[in-house]
Amino acid sequence: MAGRLRAPTGRYGGKSAEERQAERRGRFLEAALRLFGGSPGYRGTTVASLSEAAGLSTRQFYEEFRTLEDVLAALHLQVNDWAEEAVLAAFVDAQGLPLTERVTAIFRAYAADVTTDPHRIRITFVEIVGVSPRLEEQRLARRARWVELICAEATAAAERGEAAPRDYRLAAAAFIGSVNGLLHDWSAGWVDATLDEVVDELVRQLLGILRPPGWTPTPAL
Template sequence: MGTATGTYGGRSAQERRAERRERFLAAGLELFGAGPGYRASSVTALCEAAGLSTRQFYEEFRNLEDVLARLHLRVNDLTEQEVVRALADAAADGFAQRVTVVLRAYVTAVTRDPRRLRITFVEIVGVSAALERQRLLRRARWVELILAEAAAAAARGEIAPRDHRIAATAFIGAVNGLLHDWTAGQFEATLDQVVDELAGLLLGAVRLRERRAAPAAPTASPNGR
């Protein structure tokens, strides 16, 4: 071991710690997302699954909740990256096309690994006030993405300008519920069917107010007056 650089076996102390963190997170993903779940897990069980000691665990994390929090952020970051890439590829498309592109990227990313889906929509809920704030903050980012797309569409004249925050927030709740039930086997559907249904919901919510706001056409009387 080199005392100046802290290297061992060709790896620095920082690299070894990063590897340990990844092993703990991988074990957490399996325990929380596919195994007994967060509430039925323990630090001891996580360490055994990772093949590391409790001393090493507490060098990297404060507690088990810290592992769940980091996993939740990672899952959201990975999903967000795929959505942003899809939006960049659809830069020249209209609002309806971009909505479909975004939803396909989101649904594909979030359902690719059932463990990630469970952590995002099930295990994170109701754990603590801190995790609830984190969950709502990340959920708000998806609402803001929808609002930005709607504002851009309104600027292009594709939809009428208005405050879409309530519609966007309600839609995000619908997405979460639908994906949870779909992946839990509550109903049978293809990915295309799920994406089409969600796209219809969002487009309908955005345009519903436009139809209501449109003045009613005058009705001609029988005598033509």
């Protein structure tokens, strides 16, 4: 997302203009993770306070972003990208495992990533909600991406005879709602359980969707 001011060009201190720009952008996002995801939160942060936390100037802020909403949008995508990378890596590592073990490993990888820093949970589940129509569209688009990932894995499992054959879109959307709500409530201290217990409960829900009562796996040919 381009800012309103032109960034300097050429090499300085052994770094190219692109490298310096990437470094500045990273510092703003790191500071935003602390402020938006902690205190005072997105709505309590100003351009001046964010710039100060990043150790940069407001002029440098406007070289990278137009508004604080642009920062929140970029940070929300970054946090989701981190979680998606963790999940995709777990998919590779869990190939060949039985369904229950595979689902557990993949979901534990997701939970471990989003809960590794409480600031990430707040960005994902709290600060992004209700900011603007634009960010609502982005939030729902990323949620839809998670739904599609679950549907793809569930459909593949059904084709292997490991899960019930069905259209998983509605069930996947409902499951993502459970994930978001329970992880948010756990992080806020409203759920008296360990993270392992929370993950186990969510895995049980997902397995119940994949293997409803009365259905049995089809032996592989």
